[in-house]
Amino acid sequence: MVAVAIAQFSYKKAGRLSLADSGVIPILIQTLEDESGELRENAAEALVNFSEDPLLGDRISCVLDSPLFQNMLDRLMQIRASDTRLNSSLRQFSVEHLTWDLSLT
Template sequence: MSSKFGGQFPWSDSAHMNYIGLVAQAGAIPLFAELIQGPEPLGQEVAEDAFCILAVAEENAVSIAEHLVRILREGNSEAKAAAANIVWDLSGYKHTVSVVRNSNSGAIPCLVELLGSQSSEVKEAVSGAIAQLSYHEADREALIESGAVTHLLELLHDDSEELRDNAAEALINFYEDPLQHDRISEVVDLPAFRNMQNRLFRIRAYDDQTVDSMGRMTIEQLTRDPDLI
């Protein structure tokens, strides 16, 4: 899984970064946070996209994380799900991941607590965010400290296929971590875990093959056309 922007932005040059800074200084972040808590799904989508852009600047990411944590704690189910989706989107930003992980933000404990929510929408969004965060070693440690593994093991038996998939994806990342391998070994024969493990194996094999093919194509092109060198 990955964030919608994949961590790559056309706005990362200095001119656009200055513009992003000015937008934040004008008070945009609290306004977009209000949209997330509003009744309109379109407003939530606009706020989600805006936060993904504004968080390119690290100082904005800190402020955004504070608002998201507050929403995760105090918002209604729709707002909590939207906030979790934004954490999911932002998980590919190196500086944002460190902000989310930071113990002062409280984001990871909030996410883990919401795995026990009565709302399927919230649990699906939160489990997706946790699955994405679990690709980072330091985040796995923070997730374990917050008790995520117990919840994820329970979700492997949930009726929702999306929840099972998200939980299995996170647990596979724990299982592949030498420091956490033994903790997760009990789940390796469960169907949800095995199915996701096979799916990820195929995805990774395809990605490796694509990268290799592109590399060979580039070399062949350069060989045929020396002017490209």
């Protein structure tokens, strides 16, 4: 459960900085070797978030070539791209679309 919270907290810049200052990055790197697949994935997710912060990227440079890290990076990029497309398509709806009487067609 803690790994999930860390992964979620790392999405915001302030969260990443607080976590990094608390020394969590080496623990996340070690967790990439854990027996639990869920723990490894949560650690990889948090590390991907850290990698996007120019102030913290150098602290995780040792895992950038890790297959687990790369897989998580690809998955998060796909999710974010999908979210962007969904938000864009939802913005095209108007009040008229939402109140349209289908029986008139």
